[in-house]
Amino acid sequence: MGIFQMPSLGADMEDGTLVEWMVKPGDEVHRGDIVAVVETQKGAIEIEIFQDGVVHSLDAELGAKLPVGAPLATILAAGEAPSSAQAAPMPATVPEVETPEPEKAPVSTAVADSELPRPAMLGIAASPAARQRAAERGVDLAALAGSGPAGAVVLSDVVSAIPPSAEPARPAKAADAMTEMRKAIAAAMQRSKREIPHFQLSQNVDIQTASDWLAARNAAVPPAERILLGTLFMKAAARAAAQVKEMNGHYGEGGFTPAAQVNLGVAVALRGGGLIAPAIPEADKLSLPALMAAMKDLVARARAMRLRSSEMTSGTLTVSALGEKGADAMAGIIFPPQVALLAIGAPKVRPWVVDGAIVPRLLVTLTLSADHRVSDGRQANKFLAEIDTLLQSPEAL
Template sequence: MTDFTMPALGADMEEGTLVEWMVKPGDKVKSGDVVAVIETVKGAIETEIFEEGTVGELRVKVGETVPVGTVLATIIGTSAEKAPVEPASKATEAAPESAAETEYLPAAPAPVEGVVRASPAARKLAGDLGLALAGITGSGPGGAVTLADVQAQAPTISPQTAKPGTKRGFDPDAMRRGIAAAMAKSKREIPHYYLSTRIDMTRAQQWLAEENARRRIGDRLLPLVLPLKAMALALHQVPELNGFYIDDTFTQSEKVHVGVAIALRGGGLVAPALHDVARKTLDELMHDLNDLITRARTGMLRSSEMTDPTITLSNMGETGVEDIFGIIYPPQVALVGLGKVLDRPWVEGGRIEPRPIMQVSLSADHRVSDGHRGGIFLNAFDKLMQKPEAL
């Protein structure tokens, strides 16, 4: 028997609220299945399990807020005795799914008595508006409340059905406090060192323009995918920048999961992971990047995307910032920052000419690497960016 515990969905998380069980006792689960929705200051997170077996006891009730590490449920292994099954309430008939529905809803399990099924985005909006989900008729699978249901019904909900004064869902103030606490801890405990270099983006921009000219508009590549792939490949030469420092021990990661810093529309920041970046094509990265940004801004991230980034990329160029020297997000040991591409004087072949130049920075942990190794990484990054056709 193993325990499924409240995960730490980032270094700034100390507790979470269980807002929905996606399983019931007796259900079979496998690694990667979404079993619960957990609400943090960064929104509702679909939380996966990484065990295989049968759900035993659900130890935390919907609506409870518990610290990180609290046992939420027990999982009985496949070779163990079959778990007892609690009686479930009578299932409601599934309403036909609207063709216009665009938000994700997991497959509907048998409903648990007293629990209103809803997508994370719908639950978040209802919480922000102070509305009770019980007063909204769901049109999703199994009668689940969808985001469209909340948007459509919000103006007609009576004051009597609204939740009293509790603030749920995304809380910018709480997020800012959480980020500040994590960054203060990072600066206090991690001996940072900082390096930067300038990269000539002429070849990268020319190749990208020619490549996109051959593509349909919907298939074109964003400039960010090139440095994403280049930094992941450069880590092969300096692998000590890719991994986790926990309990005075560095554990190198075999795969490169890049945490991409994404600004949220309501304020605040998240940095969920793009998985296995070094092994993906530019087209795959483009698809995954668009999907990640969309889900981050609609409160539909997975727990694995919040817990396993092995290094972070912060792209400040789109805001007009020329340089960034970021703070490492523990337990990671490095962060790469990108500035705005600007035309600068550049010496090439003995001549001074204007070139598009990007400032790239590295913030790294001196307990794991040093400036010499960091310099090798930035040099490798530069060389890869000069051969965009090979990425």
């Protein structure tokens, strides 16, 4: 028997609100399956399970705000019989939602009263998260075929009914949600600056060769198969991290633990403000087209708040890029418990010396923020030099 607990989805997370179950008692689950949706200060996160078994009971109520480590469900191993001491399973069906009494607060404070489900929708079995998204996007729950317990409409049913091209509508109280996200960011960055002895190194890198190679490569393929310059930066950073172990890992109570693989965190600016840094697993081993596809998928889901818990917690090194237009350089703050962050300035054409002559070249400034408890200038310099070397042979990436 195993107890599935509220996971920690970041160094600053203390609790989360359970907004949706994706499973019911009796369901068979496997490692990596999404079993619940939890709402945190950073948005709604899909929670994965990391064991195989059968759901015996759901031990937490929808809408409950639970601390990290609180029991969510009881999972039995294959063939394991439940003991009499185990809690009885919660009902497999989703009860109809009655009109809330005035003294009871709604499950989510992110939706204005005017956006609560219409009376005609209240008799429809649906999860709170599904009702909220349907209200935000004007989706008629009665027109949906529910895939949840006893045919209840769940969040994924509502998301599937929304056209992919539709621009997500912001809730009336999105400002409140953004305030909570800013608080979460402030707490994490304050802790980082307080506890991590940062030091920074910057290096200008000539990327003219990489830019020319990329332009020729993209001209020979359909638009859907083209890749961005940022993909080259990400791949070079991931491969450099695999070589310089001091930049890739976590620092905890027992000191530094190098990571066995490079899970590259990608800093994503959210619409309306805020920042989140989900990770791409084993980014150093992906081909450039595969990495480009993974980045596009990650950014789209991050902005739609449909990230998985593993993507929020598995990062071993983060890269933050300013894009093609912007400031020359940026010094970033490390995401704990990681030990390094690479910031990439906007590429600019500048005078550069090549074979004794001053010529215009496309340059970019890389700024590495590193944890002085783990590394010093020698390792940081080696990391930046390795990225420089890799970018001079883009065809080998």
